[in-house]
Amino acid sequence: MFPSKKPTMNSHERPMSCVQGDSGLVLTTDPKPRLRWTVELHDRFVDAVTQLGGPDKATPKTIMRVMGVKGLTLYHLKSHLQKFRLGKQPHKELNDHSVKDASALEMQRNGASSSGIMSRTMNENVHITEAIRMQMEVQRRLHEQLEVQKHLQMRIEAQGKYMQTILEKACQTLAGEGMASGSYKALGNQGVVDMAAMKDMGSQMSYPSLQDLQLYGGDQLDMQQQMDRPLDGFFPTNEGICLGKKRTHPYSSNGKSPLIWVDDFRLQELGSAAACMGTQEEPSKSDQLQLAPSVIDSGMDMDSMTDVYETKPVLSTDSMGEKKYEGSSKLERPSPQRATLPVERINPMIRGGALPQTRNISYG
Amino acid sequence: MEEAGDLEISGVGSNSTINDDGGCAWTDWSPVIDWGPLSADDDFRGLVEAMMCDDNDDVAHAGVTRMAYDPYWNSNPSSTTTSTGTPPAEEPSSSDGGGGGNDDKGLRLVHLLVAAAEALAGPYKSRELARVILVRLKELVSPAGGAAGCGGGTSMERLAAYFTNALQGLLDGSSATACSRQSASHLDGQVGDVLAAFQLLQDMSPYEKFGHFTANQAILEAVARYRRVHIVDYDIAEGVQWASLMQALVSRKDGPPPPHLRITAVTQRGSGTRAVQETGRRLAAFAASLGQPFSFGQCRLEADERFRPAGVKVVKGETVVLNCVLQPPHAAGAATTRGAGSVASFLSGAATLGARVVAVVEEEGVAEDGNFVGRFMGELHRYSAVWDSLEAGFPMQGRARGLVERLILGPRIAGAVRRAYRATGEGGWGEWMARMGFGRVGISCFNHCQARLLLGLFSDGYQVEEDGPNKLVLGWKSRRLTSASIWSPPPPAPASVPPANIGVSSSMEDSDFLLD
Numbered sequence: 001m002f003p004s005k006k007p008t009m010n011s012h013e014r015p016m017s018c019v020q021g022d023s024g025l026v027l028t029t030d031p032k033p034r035l036r037w038t039v040e041l042h043d044r045f046v047d048a049v050t051q052l053g054g055p056d057k058a059t060p061k062t063i064m065r066v067m068g069v070k071g072l073t074l075y076h077l078k079s080h081l082q083k084f085r086l087g088k089q090p091h092k093e094l095n096d097h098s099v100k101d102a103s104a105l106e107m108q109r110n111g112a113s114s115s116g117i118m119s120r121t122m123n124e125n126v127h128i129t130e131a132i133r134m135q136m137e138v139q140r141r142l143h144e145q146l147e148v149q150k151h152l153q154m155r156i157e158a159q160g161k162y163m164q165t166i167l168e169k170a171c172q173t174l175a176g177e178g179m180a181s182g183s184y185k186a187l188g189n190q191g192v193v194d195m196a197a198m199k200d201m202g203s204q205m206s207y208p209s210l211q212d213l214q215l216y217g218g219d220q221l222d223m224q225q226q227m228d229r230p231l232d233g234f235f236p237t238n239e240g241i242c243l244g245k246k247r248t249h250p251y252s253s254n255g256k257s258p259l260i261w262v263d264d265f266r267l268q269e270l271g272s273a274a275a276c277m278g279t280q281e282e283p284s285k286s287d288q289l290q291l292a293p294s295v296i297d298s299g300m301d302m303d304s305m306t307d308v309y310e311t312k313p314v315l316s317t318d319s320m321g322e323k324k325y326e327g328s329s330k331l332e333r334p335s336p337q338r339a340t341l342p343v344e345r346i347n348p349m350i351r352g353g354a355l356p357q358t359r360n361i362s363y364g
Numbered sequence: 365m366e367e368a369g370d371l372e373i374s375g376v377g378s379n380s381t382i383n384d385d386g387g388c389a390w391t392d393w394s395p396v397i398d399w400g401p402l403s404a405d406d407d408f409r410g411l412v413e414a415m416m417c418d419d420n421d422d423v424a425h426a427g428v429t430r431m432a433y434d435p436y437w438n439s440n441p442s443s444t445t446t447s448t449g450t451p452p453a454e455e456p457s458s459s460d461g462g463g464g465g466n467d468d469k470g471l472r473l474v475h476l477l478v479a480a481a482e483a484l485a486g487p488y489k490s491r492e493l494a495r496v497i498l499v500r501l502k503e504l505v506s507p508a509g510g511a512a513g514c515g516g517g518t519s520m521e522r523l524a525a526y527f528t529n530a531l532q533g534l535l536d537g538s539s540a541t542a543c544s545r546q547s548a549s550h551l552d553g554q555v556g557d558v559l560a561a562f563q564l565l566q567d568m569s570p571y572e573k574f575g576h577f578t579a580n581q582a583i584l585e586a587v588a589r590y591r592r593v594h595i596v597d598y599d600i601a602e603g604v605q606w607a608s609l610m611q612a613l614v615s616r617k618d619g620p621p622p623p624h625l626r627i628t629a630v631t632q633r634g635s636g637t638r639a640v641q642e643t644g645r646r647l648a649a650f651a652a653s654l655g656q657p658f659s660f661g662q663c664r665l666e667a668d669e670r671f672r673p674a675g676v677k678v679v680k681g682e683t684v685v686l687n688c689v690l691q692p693p694h695a696a697g698a699a700t701t702r703g704a705g706s707v708a709s710f711l712s713g714a715a716t717l718g719a720r721v722v723a724v725v726e727e728e729g730v731a732e733d734g735n736f737v738g739r740f741m742g743e744l745h746r747y748s749a750v751w752d753s754l755e756a757g758f759p760m761q762g763r764a765r766g767l768v769e770r771l772i773l774g775p776r777i778a779g780a781v782r783r784a785y786r787a788t789g790e791g792g793w794g795e796w797m798a799r800m801g802f803g804r805v806g807i808s809c810f811n812h813c814q815a816r817l818l819l820g821l822f823s824d825g826y827q828v829e830e831d832g833p834n835k836l837v838l839g840w841k842s843r844r845l846t847s848a849s850i851w852s853p854p855p856p857a858p859a860s861v862p863p864a865n866i867g868v869s870s871s872m873e874d875s876d877f878l879l880d
Contacts, residue, residue, distance in 0.1 A: 059833070148813045154615060155577060155608035162607030162650050163563050169646070170556035 035076045044069065045080065055085045469504070473524040476501050478741065480531050485736035485785065494535055501528045523751050526774045527744065530781035559602070561771040564764045568754055570822050571846055574815060574838045575689060575725035576605040578848035581811040583685050584612055586721040586850075592624045592682035596663070596717070598671075598710050599689055600629035603643040610647075610656045624657040628676055630710065631662050632669065669706040673713035686714045686722040686853075690793070691846065711797060714853035721805055722851040726793055728837055728844035739784035747777055749843040757823045794835060794849055801854030804834035812836065 037045070048066040052058035060077035476497055483494035505525040566572050587593045593613075595606075606627060613622045627647065631640050644660035651658035663675045678684065688710060714722045729746060750773065758765055798804075807830065815836055819826040825841045835849035 056830075057833075144809070145813055145817070148810055149817055151612065151615075152577070152814050152817050155580070155611055156573070158611030158654075159573070159576070159604060159608045162604060162646075163566070165646055165650060166602055166604075167556070167559055167563060169642075170559050 035072070037080060041069070045077075045084075049081075049084070055081065470520040473501065473504060473520060474744070476504070477524060477527050477531070477744065478737065480528075481737050481740040484531065484534055491535065494531070498528055498532050498535065519751060519755050522769060523748060526769070526777045527747075527781065529774070530778040533778055534781065534785055557767075558771050561767045565768045565772050568758055568764070568768065569750075570818055570826060571750075571838065572604070572691070573818060574828070574836075575691065575846055575848050577608060577818060578807070578811055578815055578836055579687060579689070579723035579725055579850075580605065580609040580612065581814060582723055582805065582807065582848075582850040583609065583687070583721060585808055585811075586805070587623065587683050587685065590623055590683040591620075592626070592679065593685065594626045594628065594678065594682045595685045595687055596628045596630065596676055596719075597687045597689075598630050598707070600627070600631075600640060600643055601689075603627075603629075603647045605687070605689065606647055607650055610651055610654055610658070614654045614656050622656050624659075624682075625651070626659045626661065626679070626682065628661045628663050630665060630671060632665050633667060637662070665706065669703060669709075671706065671710040671713050673716040676713075676717060678717065684717050684719040686711070686717070686719045688722065688724045688726075688793075690724070690726040707793065708796070711793070711802075712800070714802075714851075715855065717853075719853050722797075722802065722853060723848065724793055724797070724851065725846065725848045728792065728839070728847045730792055736785050739787070740781060743777070743780045743784055745843060746845065747773065747780075749840045749845060753823065753825060753840040756825055792847075794847075797851055803852040803854070804832065805850040805852050806833040807836055807850060 044067050045063065048063045049055050049058045051066055052062050058081065060074045060081055063077050063081065064072060064074060480494050480497040480501065483490050483497060501524065505521045505528060583595070597605075606625075610625065613625060616622065627644075629640050629644065631637055640662055644662070648658055648660055661677060663671075666672055688707065690707065711722065711724075727746075729742065754765060754768070812828070812830065815828045815838070819828055819838070827839050827842070828836055829839070831837045831847065832849075834851065835847055837844050837847040839845050
């Protein structure tokens with residue numbers, strides 16, 4: 001009922017009982033016919049591969065032809081070739097590396113004979129030349145890779161720009177107004193998102209453009225809430241991309257490593273998650289809380305969040321306007337230093353909605 | 365679901381290790397599942413795999429080697445927490461005990477899905493049985509918010525929900541129901557939403573870019589010296605592929621000005637013509653912004669969806685390229701999927717048109733089984749891999765993912781299940797083309813390197829590998845998902861032959877590839 005997804009060797013071969021074939025192949029008498037890759041056989045294999053231009057260019061069929069070994073099947077060769085390729089992976093450019101090793105072995109076997117010494121010296125020269133050639137090869141590959149990377153970047157950008165034009169037109173068609181759809185611009189400008197730009201764009205967001213993005217989950221979201229969440233549309237994407245990358249983003253124009261952004265974006269993820277909150281019950285609330293572990297003081301319990309949320313701005317900086325202060329002793333605990341920027345972000349949310357069901361964490 | 369337990373199946377005894385807490389012994393259900401190797405992996409796809417795989421680990425073949433499952437990211441895909449200790453409370457009504465029950469639940473869902481598929485098309489042909497199973501499935505997935513999107517429920521549950529809906533669609537009979545449901549969600553002018561979701565998917569995963577960039581690079585190399593290029597595109601969708609091609613043409617440092625680019629989009633009669641025209645306009649505008657000489661045209665398919673090469677206007681001196689991206693359409697444009705005969709006629713036209721190169725992007729791992737359940741399992745595998753790949757990069761229960769799932773992946777799953785139900789099981793197009801005498805055009809180092817770099821921008825789990833000299837396969841953790849292959853047309857031959865009739869096995873010489 002459940003098919004195996006790949007062909008097995010067993011289904012294609014007749015079991016062999018002979019121990020030594022005509023061509024010197026050593027086959028075992030296992031019920032599963034296995035070919036032993038002796039040194040000689042492997043050497044022939046490597047020769048054939050080299051003749052054909054390397055492991056990448058050679059194919060099992062051509063190798064079989066070149067080797068001319070009776071009893072050798074495509075399946076033997078396929079698997080051996082793959083192993084060979086994998087094994088050569090770190091030294092891909094050194095096609096003749098193994099051949100060199102084999103010849104070096106031979107040299108040693110010649111021992112101390114004078115002819116052996118002579119050939120050894122010659123071989124050393126060959127080795128040196130090889131080493132130089134290897135190095136040049138490596139450099140060439142590096143250079144190639146840089147070229148490819150450059151082109152790839154341009155192509156991704158071009159594609160992003162094009163996507164942006166599509167989305168813009170779609171936006172205009174939908175809303176009937178010629179909005180700037182700044183959100184999509186930022187998404188589109190670099191197909192892979194530049195996080196610095198995202199952050200800057202964030203505060204200037206014109207939320208009507210994001211309306212559309214939020215209409216998607218529309219049957220669950222309250223429109224009113226969406227209005228007050230100008231930053232929502234972005235952040236799932238941003239944050240995701242930022243978490244998905246493990247190294248500094250090649251496209252980010254500032255030097256910030258992705259990790260720094262994580263905290264901020266997690267906060268804004270809370271914002272978007274809060275928008276979902278409108279019609280969902282507890283589960284998403286716990287989602288939100290977990291999303292920003294660095295944010296939550298573990299001593300807090302959830303019930304008190306609202307209070308803390310609303311009163312926090314008062315404590316953090318003096319520049320924050322007076323909010324309705326509900327007075328709570330819990331306020332001493334959160335550290336005010338980290339609060340400034342994120343709180344500024346979230347404050348509009350607080351003020352805009354004053355929605356009772358929001359349970360955002362206001363400090364970061 | 366106590367009544368389910370009463371139904372008797374001539375099943376084998378199960379040596380299941382699953383603790384069943386619900387009181388109904390689902391483990392006695394499916395007679396064909398080998399419960400032995402099941403283990404509680406953190407990996408959802410691992411669960412599916414564990415159910416299915418014989419261990420073929422000692423055989424390495426030219427394709428993908430099956431690797432052991434590494435529980436990647438150390439995250440349980442069913443949980444939404446990151447590094448806090450607070451347990452997720454997202455299964456309020458689940459009968460599991462939370463935490464460790466997630467794996468069991470995932471397994472149960474998978475088994476239920478397979479059982480439902482079997483019931484729908486298996487020898488028992490019991491639709492009532494299927495109905496019963498689907499009801500149970502819905503109970504299990506929907507309270508957590510399942511298909512309703514917006515991040516409710518676990519990753520597994522959501523995936524299972526979409527498959528449940530797909531199966532339900534089959535059960536409800538015709539595609540009419542499914543289509544009307546689909547169009548209902550579209551009719552609100554949500555095309556923009558779908559596009560935005562599509563953009564999100566593109567940002568989150570390399571699937572689409574991989575196909576486009578690989579094909580484009582191969583096309584670039586093939587038309588390097590020509591002054592006029594004519595691309596016949598089987599499914600232009602929004603024309604996204606050509607943006608980067610244009611950019612590449614314009615920025616060629618060789619010296620010669622960019623060649624004149626003409627794109628002919630193959631369209632179906634009637635539907636969607638306006639959309640294609642809109643696409644053409646957009647492409648023209650984009651080309652103008654780049655300074656790329658450009659023109660656009662359409663070519664209609666015949667009434668039976670067959671492609672007629674004569675319908676394409678060919679200008680003297682231009683070099684023709686065929687582009688065939690066969691990925692499942694995102695729900696925005698092509699609700700209709702064209703049949704295999706249509707694709708075959710298109711590919712066959714390559715010889716008539718004297719195309720220089722044919723680029724084909726298709727889904728990999730298409731199950732060639734003769735029965736529905738096998739193909740269904742294949743789709744389950746595929747989409748669980750896709751799910752996992754998105755989960756790995758974006759573990760947060762963000763709205764973005766919910767959006768993508770609901771608007772893009774959900775419909776694709778439904779379509780895939782439908783196709784699996786109806787189709788008789790065809791292999792990939794690569795084999796067909798080889799049989800038809802298409803030559804293989806080698807993938808250059810540049811192209812391969814580009815694919816690697818592209819994947820490097822995303823999660824580590826993505827892999828690209830060569831499958832033959834002319835094909836690159838993109839996969840997620842040893843699950844092959846999509847591939848791009850490059851071909852040269854066979855010498856002109858009489859009329860197109862539908863794939864089913866191939867009795868001729870032309871010997872495919874390995875030396876028939878051109879390398880750069």
